[in-house]
Amino acid sequence: MISSRERVKMALRHEEADRVPLDLGGSDITGMHVDSVYLLRQALGLDPPGTPVKVIEPFQMLGEITPDLIDALKVDVLPLAGRVTIFGFRNEGWKPWTTFGGTPVLVPEGFNTEPDASGDILLYPGGDRSAPPSGRMPEGGFYFDTIVRQAPIDEAALNVEDNLEEFGPISDQDLVYLKDRAERLYTTTDKAILADFGGTSFGSFSATPGPSLKQPKGIRSVEEWQMSTITRRDHLLKMFERQCEIGLANLQRVMQVVGNRVTAVITSFTDFGMQNGPFISPQTYRALYKPFNKAVNDWVHAHTSWKTFTHCCGSVRDLLPDFVEAGFDILNPVQTSAARMDPVELKQTFGDVLTFWGGGVDTQRTLSFGTPNQVREEVRQRIKVFGTGGGFVFAPVHNVQARAPVENILAMYEAVLEYG
Numbered sequence: 001m002i003s004s005r006e007r008v009k010m011a012l013r014h015e016e017a018d019r020v021p022l023d024l025g026g027s028d029i030t031g032m033h034v035d036s037v038y039l040l041r042q043a044l045g046l047d048p049p050g051t052p053v054k055v056i057e058p059f060q061m062l063g064e065i066t067p068d069l070i071d072a073l074k075v076d077v078l079p080l081a082g083r084v085t086i087f088g089f090r091n092e093g094w095k096p097w098t099t100f101g102g103t104p105v106l107v108p109e110g111f112n113t114e115p116d117a118s119g120d121i122l123l124y125p126g127g128d129r130s131a132p133p134s135g136r137m138p139e140g141g142f143y144f145d146t147i148v149r150q151a152p153i154d155e156a157a158l159n160v161e162d163n164l165e166e167f168g169p170i171s172d173q174d175l176v177y178l179k180d181r182a183e184r185l186y187t188t189t190d191k192a193i194l195a196d197f198g199g200t201s202f203g204s205f206s207a208t209p210g211p212s213l214k215q216p217k218g219i220r221s222v223e224e225w226q227m228s229t230i231t232r233r234d235h236l237l238k239m240f241e242r243q244c245e246i247g248l249a250n251l252q253r254v255m256q257v258v259g260n261r262v263t264a265v266i267t268s269f270t271d272f273g274m275q276n277g278p279f280i281s282p283q284t285y286r287a288l289y290k291p292f293n294k295a296v297n298d299w300v301h302a303h304t305s306w307k308t309f310t311h312c313c314g315s316v317r318d319l320l321p322d323f324v325e326a327g328f329d330i331l332n333p334v335q336t337s338a339a340r341m342d343p344v345e346l347k348q349t350f351g352d353v354l355t356f357w358g359g360g361v362d363t364q365r366t367l368s369f370g371t372p373n374q375v376r377e378e379v380r381q382r383i384k385v386f387g388t389g390g391g392f393v394f395a396p397v398h399n400v401q402a403r404a405p406v407e408n409i410l411a412m413y414e415a416v417l418e419y420g
Contacts, residue, residue: 293327366408
């Protein structure tokens, strides 16, 4: 019997195992909305009605994937990440809350919300209500949006350090936590470990507004940031150089405590794609982002056995040759609904150099709005295309969304076991 860890490693070596490995909850980009986790647990008979589910990632409102659910679905991957959420509070001190969908949940004690006059829900950096809110969930919504708090920009006073406030040296306390958790996951389970140590994703939309900061300084509007890739490129290059130095120093310290227990590490989650194509040119990627992606990936390959993982949504076919040259081993979420992201062409062209971690079923349409039979058929086709010859870890395209019919979710996981 092949272990989950070896099953994933075989996929990463582009070898076929006994079945296609499965990821659910191995990261914040391969998870499931808490409303859907609740419905799935109820459908599988894991909980009595009304049993709350923990929200372990408040930005996307992801539900906890617990060991009983992992066992029920035969999941092969577990997460290794820090304890602090994108809004700057820790996942601890759980208290009851209810989503707009009526799902009973538990949220961290720092999840201090209040409605504004319109009925939207506001969330605060570090859970501190005395600071301006940094997150907003529209009334009736499912997720939080970051609130842009862009101060007027004085071109003469731009300071590289202003955009590096959240990229400091890793603490000894966090190193102890990562060491203990990595050891526990490695010795008490047979699962592959997908790590997200943070700090090496350059220009991420979710991080740019500084949702964990009470008074973010620098370039904090996504719109302003995108314009800066052209108008302030030298400034961004200096910023990335310093961020890269900090990130590599942190990786060095993390590697010393977790060793090669980690199977793969997310080194970038910066999005470059729209539905119809990339929103930056390959030339801009090569000039601004690629040197730093390559520096991080090269360090990982030189000092560890970890495989490097990029999460990049949208139509990024034009950038894939550069992703390969930058040293990425794994592509996620493989948004097959976007232009020029045909599974067959992707597998034929890049299947020997990239592992596709995702792309198992379209969450924008099929999983959310199709029938169970349509879900099964799409899963079958994707496994046949991506799984041939290895190089595939099954996950849907990004997180399973809220209000996806539970019948479709069940059909997806049943089909993975049947056809995988």
